[in-house]
Amino acid sequence: GENVEQHPSTLSVQEGDSAVIKCTYSDSASNYFPWYKQELGKGPQLIIDIRSNVGEKKDQRIAVTLNKTAKHFSLHITETQPEDSAVYFCAASIGTNAGKSTFGDGTTLTVKP
Amino acid sequence: DTEVTQTPKHLVMGMTNKKSLKCEQHMGHRAMYWYKQKAKKPPELMFVYSYEKLSINESVPSRFSPECPNSSLLNLHLHALQPEDSALYLCASSQDPAGGKTQYFGPGTRLLVL
Numbered sequence: 001g002e003n004v005e006q007h008p009s010t011l012s013v014q015e016g017d018s019a020v021i022k023c024t025y026s027d028s029a030s031n032y033f034p035w036y037k038q039e040l041g042k043g044p045q046l047i048i049d050i051r052s053n054v055g056e057k058k059d060q061r062i063a064v065t066l067n068k069t070a071k072h073f074s075l076h077i078t079e080t081q082p083e084d085s086a087v088y089f090c091a092a093s094i095g096t097n098a099g100k101s102t103f104g105d106g107t108t109l110t111v112k113p
Numbered sequence: 114d115t116e117v118t119q120t121p122k123h124l125v126m127g128m129t130n131k132k133s134l135k136c137e138q139h140m141g142h143r144a145m146y147w148y149k150q151k152a153k154k155p156p157e158l159m160f161v162y163s164y165e166k167l168s169i170n171e172s173v174p175s176r177f178s179p180e181c182p183n184s185s186l187l188n189l190h191l192h193a194l195q196p197e198d199s200a201l202y203l204c205a206s207s208q209d210p211a212g213g214k215t216q217y218f219g220p221g222t223r224l225l226v227l
Binding site: 031032034036041042043044045046049051087089093094100101103104105106 | 213
């Protein structure tokens with residue numbers, strides 16, 4: 001089955017700096033890659049996603065890049081703010097594999113004011 | 114409206130109790146999911162309902178019993194749970210069950226089994 005590895009497990013940055021979280025996946029059939037932000041006491045919330053027919057997607061301070069050949073995708077957060085502090089999960093799913101997403105183990109991001 | 118609601122927010126139960134978790138969405142989504150999440154771990158898929166029918170059961174013990182009364186509601190009935198079942202239980206929904214569809218998560222029910 002699919003295996004998703006996420007690095008780093010913890011990341012601490014100064015406010016205003018950039019943060020990068022990387023994920024690799026094993027199944028070349030995976031074609032949908034969402035990123036979730038989970039704040040303390042809340043459920044995961046989708047912040048950005050990318051499909052395999054696109055190499056990069058940006059939404060204000062957040063961007064995701066996908067390298068299908070290398071089977072890895074990354075989350076980039078620029079101009080970080082303390083409210084970006086949370087646990088971030090990447091995930092991968094296959095279009096024909098109904099409902100099943102494989103999650104990375106998560107990255108705890110701390111943004112220091 | 115992209116909201117999935119869950120009740121209760123917190124639940125404490127004994128190993129002999131019977132309780133139910135509830136989930137609701139009004140986005141017209143036809144796929145609904147139950148996940149279990151332990152502290153500092155990613156969500157683990159338990160069940161998937163597709164058009165109100167159970168389509169995936171990830172070998173979940175029978176002490177967890179899902180139910181989908183209609184396209185907006187999803188329940189998880191709990192009976193004779195063990196302390197190791199203590200976790201955050203998340204409900205999610207997506208437009209349909211095909212892979213590659215965005216899943217919207219609720220805030221979860223934090224369950225403690227004594």
